Amino acid sequence: MKLKIILVILIIAAAIIFYPLPKTNNTPLPSNFLIQQYRSGGFAGIHEYMIIFTNGSVEFSPNYDTIYTSQLSSEELTLITESITNKKYKKQRQSLLGKWAEPACCDLMYSGTRISRNGKTLYITPSRPVADILFKIEEEIRNKLINNQNTAQTPTDAAVT
Numbered sequence: 097m098k099l100k101i102i103l104v105i106l107i108i109a110a111a112i113i114f115y116p117l118p119k120t121n122n123t124p125l126p127s128n129f130l131i132q133q134y135r136s137g138g139f140a141g142i143h144e145y146m147i148i149f150t151n152g153s154v155e156f157s158p159n160y161d162t163i164y165t166s167q168l169s170s171e172e173l174t175l176i177t178e179s180i181t182n183k184k185y186k187k188q189r190q191s192l193l194g195k196w197a198e199p200a201c202c203d204l205m206y207s208g209t210r211i212s213r214n215g216k217t218l219y220i221t222p223s224r225p226v227a228d229i230l231f232k233i234e235e236e237i238r239n240k241l242i243n244n245q246n247t248a249q250t251p252t253d254a255a256v257t
Contacts, residue, residue, distance in 0.1 A: 125212040130176065131222075133230055135207040146234060148176065156237045164237050172229050179226045180211055 125132060127150075134145040146156045152173040154166040168176070208219050209230075222230060 124215065125210060125217050127212070129212060130173075131180065131209060131211050131226070131230075133207075133209045137206050146230065148173075148230075148233075150177075154233055156234065158238070158241065164240070166233060166237060168229070168233075176226050176229060179223050180213075180220075183220075183223065 130148045130150045132145065132147045136143045144156075144158045146154065148154050148168065152168040152170070154168060156164045156166070158164075209222050211218050211220055
């Protein structure tokens with residue numbers, strides 16, 4: 097009898113540890129968000145995000161205090177919207193063992209791409225066309241930042257004696 101109880105307890109414990117549970121997020125995205133991409137962590141303390149809104153406007157923040165804006169073309173907005181709405185998504189699952197096996201170090205970087213669908217926030221891996229547009233937007237804004245920094249550091253002709 098005691099052996100049966102121990103066996104039942106071991107089976108329940110194994111099920112809890114190894115059974116993959118769905119990843120959930122209780123924080124819904126605002127209704128005007130089409131897609132949100134973020135990166136946070138690491139020794140450098142990175143905190144950046146990009147949000148594409150349902151009207152095609154874009155916010156990009158490469159740090160905590162500065163926000164840069166842009167606007168998608170109607171073709172890009174249509175491509176992203178259709179790609180997100182036409183794709184079927186599965187719940188990502190991860191067992192407790194999988195969570196324990198994640199690397200545990202002081203230099204962890206968290207990143208992800210989230211969408212809102214049917215009132216739920218989903219973590220997704222963007223399809224190739226969407227990933228290309230996200231990369232293009234980020235590259236354009238970073239190039240503007242670099243050009244602005246170079247312009248600010250270049251002395252003007254009037255300052256040269």
